[in-house]
Structures are given as C-alpha cells and as structure tokens.
Amino acid sequence: MALLNEDRLFPPDPATRSIARDLYAQIRHLPIISPHGHTDPRWFAENQPFANPAELFVTPDHYVFRMLHSQGIALEDLGVPRADGGAVESDPRKVWRLFAKHYHLFRATPSRMWIDHAFQEVFGVxxxxxxxxxxxxxxxINAQLSEAAFRPRALFKQFYIEALSTTESALDxxxxxxxxxxxxxxxxxxTTYRPDAVVDPxxxxxxxxxxxLGELTGEDATTWTGYLTAHRTRRAFFKDHGATASDHGHATARTEDLPEAEAAALFDKALQGRCSADEADRFRGHMLTEMARMSLEDGLVLQIHPGSARNHSGDILARFGRDKGYDIPTRTDYVSALQPLLNAVGGRRDLTIIVFTLDESAYARELAPLAGVYPALKLGPPWWFHDSYEGMLRFREMATETAGFYNTVGFNDDTRAFCSIPARHDVARRVDCSFLAGLVQTGRLEQDEAVEVAHDLTYRLAKTAYKL
Incomplete structure (x- = not known):
C-alpha cells in the first residue's frame, strides 16, 4: 500500500494527464535548488542525528502546530518552547501521539501531502x-534516525540538493x-542576509x-553614514560565507527614496524611539532602496517578503515569542508602494529584485504588469499560505499572460522543515507540468517548448536568479 497516488496533482483529463506525465518524467529527478529557506545550518555543521520524530515533524513546524492549535490544542502540549522557559511537554512520544490522533485535521492541506511524502519516500512508511x-x-522513524543514512548531510545528498540557502539575522x-x-x-x-532587526524601528x-551592528563592524552605526557603512561591512561578511541574496520581511511593500538629510533625520528619530507607525514604515521603505543600491555594488539579490501582519496574538507573542503561526496575510499595494524603488533602480539590468506576495489579488492587476516591464523586477513563487497546488496553479494562471515565465524565478520552498524540501519541490514540479500540459493541449505551446520551460521552472530560473 502506498500513501501517495503516483498521478497526484495531474489533470483528470486523460490526454492532458498523459502530457503532464511525460513532462514530469523528464524533470522529476533534476537537482533541487533551494535558494531561500529557514532550515538550521547547525544541522549540517554538526551532522548530529535528529533527536526524534516529534522534533523533526511537529515541534518546529508552524504549519503543523498552528493547525493543531486552531482546534484548541495548547502549544505547550506540542512541546513548543516558551519564551520564559516555562514548562512544556518534554516527552516526544506524547507529542507524537497527540499529532497522530489529530492527523485528520490535515486532510487536503499541503502539510498532509508534504508529510506523507516524507513518510513514504524518506522513511518507508x-x-x-x-x-x-x-x-x-x-x-x-525513530530507529532510522539513529542510522548514518538519516543524518542531515546524508539526507541532503539523498534529497539531491545542489544548493540550499538558510536565512540569518544581520547580527548573527x-x-x-x-x-x-x-x-x-x-x-x-x-546564508542569506536578513537585516530586519536593524532596519525596522x-x-x-x-x-x-x-x-x-556598530560593535560587529567597528563603525559608529549611530550616525547615518556609519550605519550605512556598517551594513556594507556586514553584507561583505555574509558574502564571504556564501550569501548571494538579502531578504527583507516588511509589513508593507512601501518603498521610499528620500533625500540624504531627511533619511538621516528619520534614522535619528528611530534610534530615539520617537517614530510614529507611519514614520517607521517610511524608514523601512527607504532602507529597501538603500539596500537595492548596495546590491548594485556587491551583487546580492534583493528579496522582499511584504504583507504579513506578524505575531497577531499578543498573548502568544508574549508567551512563545515570534514566528509561532500567528502571522496573517494583509492587503498589499504594489503599484504605488514600489514606485520610488523602481524609479530609482528598476531599469537596471544588473540588479535583481524578487518580490513575493500574500495578496493574490495583486498578481494579475499589479505584480505581473510591473514585472513584465521593469528589467530589475522578478516575481517570487507562491509563498507561505499559497505554497499549495491551488496557490501555484493560480499564480501561473494569473501571472503568465503578462509576465511570462522568464520574469519569474522558479520555485523555492521557504521551509524550516528539512524533510519537506523534496516534497515541496515535487509538488511544484507536478503543478508546473500540469499547467504546461494544458498549454500544449490547447495549442498555446509546442511540446518541445514545454519540455524546455519545465526544465527552466524546475532548475535553471532559480539557479540563475539567485546566482547559484
């Protein structure tokens, strides 16, 4: 018995399904380029066994514990660490039993497919x-985790990962x-340079x-010029450790291109803790343009992840800290928000700006037309809540007619859950092959073109966009 249907996510129409199968067969075993994510580099540095199934699949994965929590299960009972060091469930088997008892909650969700893929393809369940x-x-699973073949570096090879990027704070x-x-x-x-802690007032x-930041760089980062120089120094440090990109998780997509004196005055106000919410957003927006100009100097790709109301629950933030599943998508304006940045550097062919969204209504109306004309701008793949069969298909349907394929950057998994990486890439490959099969079947793409595009979406675009 298999957990996975071999034709999962392929079109129901037999003729289109046959085309999708043929395309998938040609790209399913290509190497994985994972250019943006949140796996722990310590795993690969120390190469120690993963502790147990609960710590691999449940406790660190906010996709998993947010669903369980939505049904009234306490995060403490899932072993999620408290910010104050308070008591949480320490028996991983009890956590696992609780997870198993409620596994039906994940029916038809992306998490179900990712976990089943890992169970079957990695652990033989x-x-x-x-x-x-x-x-x-x-x-x-626990017995296998003690074996050398299931240590992080061995799984990295088994998953056929060619390159994997993690994300670290500018102060790391x-x-x-x-x-x-x-x-x-x-x-x-x-690594990837994530400066939110030092650009968000x-x-x-x-x-x-x-x-x-000043201590780490030997600069007086309390002055505007020293602050910018400190960023350049840290970016160089990250590049020395392999970074090819920076990443910016802002509440909005707002950008600004302020005169130097105005930016410096706003920075001083931020240091003093006197910024209003609008001024804080304005400063973040200006720093995106400053970072883009630094990218023209050092070559780092600029990623913008806007539009999440992070840590929506004050109680959960206080008890468990950041990134505990209470980040909620918001409406996002891109046409006016990105205009200052794009007016400043959007015409540069030697710059890559990758924009993601949690607001799907913007794909066809705003993002695809913007990426379809500005040389520097590229569209990131469906992100977070839309990292799903439906989300990926909607993205292709809404973005392709205006931005084409080559103003997008392939797929990235953006995950903390290591064993979900091959599962997520497999889903993306199947969805793209299904979409391409529909284009072939309706006479909008020739078969040989579909094969080439499938390779591009699976491998070449991400490798090129992220300079890997």
Whole structure:
C-alpha cells in the first residue's frame, strides 16, 4: 500500500494527464535548488542525528502546530518552547501521539501531502498515520534516525540538493556556516542576509541592535553614514560565507527614496524611539532602496517578503515569542508602494529584485504588469499560505499572460522543515507540468517548448536568479 497516488496533482483529463506525465518524467529527478529557506545550518555543521520524530515533524513546524492549535490544542502540549522557559511537554512520544490522533485535521492541506511524502519516500512508511498506529510509526522513524543514512548531510545528498540557502539575522555570527565552510563536506549550504532587526524601528530592541551592528563592524552605526557603512561591512561578511541574496520581511511593500538629510533625520528619530507607525514604515521603505543600491555594488539579490501582519496574538507573542503561526496575510499595494524603488533602480539590468506576495489579488492587476516591464523586477513563487497546488496553479494562471515565465524565478520552498524540501519541490514540479500540459493541449505551446520551460521552472530560473 502506498500513501501517495503516483498521478497526484495531474489533470483528470486523460490526454492532458498523459502530457503532464511525460513532462514530469523528464524533470522529476533534476537537482533541487533551494535558494531561500529557514532550515538550521547547525544541522549540517554538526551532522548530529535528529533527536526524534516529534522534533523533526511537529515541534518546529508552524504549519503543523498552528493547525493543531486552531482546534484548541495548547502549544505547550506540542512541546513548543516558551519564551520564559516555562514548562512544556518534554516527552516526544506524547507529542507524537497527540499529532497522530489529530492527523485528520490535515486532510487536503499541503502539510498532509508534504508529510506523507516524507513518510513514504524518506522513511518507508506505508500506512496513513492515525491514533492506532502512532507508536509503531514513531518507532519505525525513530530507529532510522539513529542510522548514518538519516543524518542531515546524508539526507541532503539523498534529497539531491545542489544548493540550499538558510536565512540569518544581520547580527548573527555565522558560526555554523563557518564550520560548514571549514569542513571537508562538499554540500553547498549558504546564508542569506536578513537585516530586519536593524532596519525596522518597530523591531524589539532596535536601538540596541543598531549598537550591536556598530560593535560587529567597528563603525559608529549611530550616525547615518556609519550605519550605512556598517551594513556594507556586514553584507561583505555574509558574502564571504556564501550569501548571494538579502531578504527583507516588511509589513508593507512601501518603498521610499528620500533625500540624504531627511533619511538621516528619520534614522535619528528611530534610534530615539520617537517614530510614529507611519514614520517607521517610511524608514523601512527607504532602507529597501538603500539596500537595492548596495546590491548594485556587491551583487546580492534583493528579496522582499511584504504583507504579513506578524505575531497577531499578543498573548502568544508574549508567551512563545515570534514566528509561532500567528502571522496573517494583509492587503498589499504594489503599484504605488514600489514606485520610488523602481524609479530609482528598476531599469537596471544588473540588479535583481524578487518580490513575493500574500495578496493574490495583486498578481494579475499589479505584480505581473510591473514585472513584465521593469528589467530589475522578478516575481517570487507562491509563498507561505499559497505554497499549495491551488496557490501555484493560480499564480501561473494569473501571472503568465503578462509576465511570462522568464520574469519569474522558479520555485523555492521557504521551509524550516528539512524533510519537506523534496516534497515541496515535487509538488511544484507536478503543478508546473500540469499547467504546461494544458498549454500544449490547447495549442498555446509546442511540446518541445514545454519540455524546455519545465526544465527552466524546475532548475535553471532559480539557479540563475539567485546566482547559484
């Protein structure tokens, strides 16, 4: 018995399904380019066994625990660490049993397909997880985790990952990346420059973070010129550890291109904690343009992840900290928000700006037309809540007619859950082949073109866009 249908996500029409199958057969085994994500570089630096199935599949995965929490299950009972060090469930088998008992909650969700893929393809599990077989499946996976073949570096090779990017704060010492770089392991794991803590006046401890930035770089980061120089120094440090991109998670897509004196005055106000919400957003917006100009100097790709109302629950933020599933999509304006940035640098062919969205209504109306004309702008793949069969298909349907395929950047998995990487890429490959098969079947694309585009969407576009 198999958990996965071999024709999953292919079109129901037999003729179109046959074309999709043929396309998929030609790209299913291509290497994985994972240019943006949140896996822990320590895994690959130390190459220690994963502790147990619960810590691999449940506790670190906000897709999983947010669904369970939505049905009234306490995060403490899932072993999610508290910010204050308070008591949480420490028995991974109990966490796993709770997960198994409620596995039906994931029916028809992307998480269900990702987890089933990992169960079957990585661990050889052939039964659907449920309360009655929870212990047996736990024991099966747990026994394998102690074997050398299931350590992080071995799985990296098994998953056929060519390159994987993690994401670190601008203040991170990158010790794990240094350990990877200095080891004899040949796997390519690189970092990404994430400066939110030192460009967002509303980030906890912003002034202290800027002071730390100055300490790390030997610059007086409390002055505007010293602050910008400190960023350049840290970006160079990240590039030395393999970075090819920066990443910016802002509440809105707002950009600004302020005169130097005005930007400096706003920075001073931010350090003093006197910015209004609008001024904080304005400063973040200006820093996107500053970062784009730095990218013209050092070549880092600029990624913008806007439009999430992060940490929506004050109680969860206080008890568990950031990134605990309470980030909610918001409406986002791109036409006017991106105009200052695009007026400043959007015409540059030597710059790559990748924009993501949680507001799907903007694809056809705003983002595809913008990416379809500005040389620097590219569309990131469906992100977060839309990293799904339906979300990927909607993206292709709404963006392709205006932006084409080559103003997009292929797929990235953006995950903390290591074993979901091949599953997510497999879903993207199947969806793209299904979409291309429809174009062939309706006479809008020749078969040989569809084969080439399938290779591009699977491998070449991401590798080129992210300079990997």
């Amino acid at each position: 052939t039964e659907r997880l449920a309360e009655h077989n929870a212990d047996a499946i736990y024991d099966q 010492d990158l010790r794990w990346h240094k350990m990877i770089r200095d080891s004899d392991w040949t796997g390519r794991v690189i 509303e980030f906890d401890g912003f002034a202290d973070n800027v002071a730390r």
